[in-house]
Amino acid sequence: MGGFLFFQLSNEERESAIRYLLEAILKVRDSDPELARGNFFDEDVNVYLAHLLFAMSLPEYHDMADPFLSSEPKEITEWVKQTDDPMLRYFIYKVNADHRLVHSTIFSDRPAAEIKRIIFRREENGESRLAVAYYDHASRYHKGIYHKRTGVGEVLDKIAARFDVYSRVLFRIREDYFQFVDCFREQAFRHFFLKLERYEKESRKDLTLDRFLEAYQKWLSLRTPEARRETLALAGELAEIDPNFRFDPSKLG
DSSP states (O other), X not given: OOOOOOSOOOHHHHXXXXXHHHHHHHHHHHHOGGGOXXXXXXXXXXXXXXXXXHHHTSHHHHHXXXXXXXXOHHHHXXXXXXXXXXXXXXXXXXHHHHHHHHHTTTSOSSOHXXXXXXXXXXXXXXXXXHHHHHHHHHHHHHHHHHTSOOHHHHHHHXXXXXXXXXXXXXXXXXXXXXXXXXXXXXXXXXXXXXXXXXXXXXXXXXXXXXXXXXXXXXXXXXXXXXXXXXXXXXXXXXXXXXXXXXXXXXXXX
């Protein structure tokens, strides 16, 4: 996929990223009558998709999800049968449904024209059928965990019921998504190098301060011209690193 953000982002940066993706989704839906929300409430789905796209740009998401992804329905069914944990069953179906939704639109290897033909003409598509089935299963297991209807379960039901609409939305925001990844990757690199620069500066300051104190102690003990020159040189170096550092040369006589 090649779009991971490998450096830590602050909460503010994460919120900004999700807001950007949500606005891209809303812009597409408002610009196309066929994708307009009308009287059907699905703001929760828009928010879900924005969070999903952001999560998929992070390596930690793939650390959790990738071990449970498979292109073979039989393998997924077997994994579900092998566990009695309803939360894990829900998770297996959910990540595979999400994977098929996103990879059949944003990350598809097919030419854009072919994806558009399949999605917008509602051609019979095995990927879509499987994704819808997985969302149905995930929703059922999530409701079973809490023994009631849940917000997450309702979102998954809505995606399954209008899968073609959300596929078209994601197809339409492909360019926005890749612009987002490029933008935030650059921000992450800048953030990383600023932190690295600060760390190196602090390390250099600590090391130089230790050398200065050793040189000053040496001058106090020996009072030699060499010790004096070394102390003054290190004091000047410290002042360059830390403008707040102060040393009175008159102390050296």
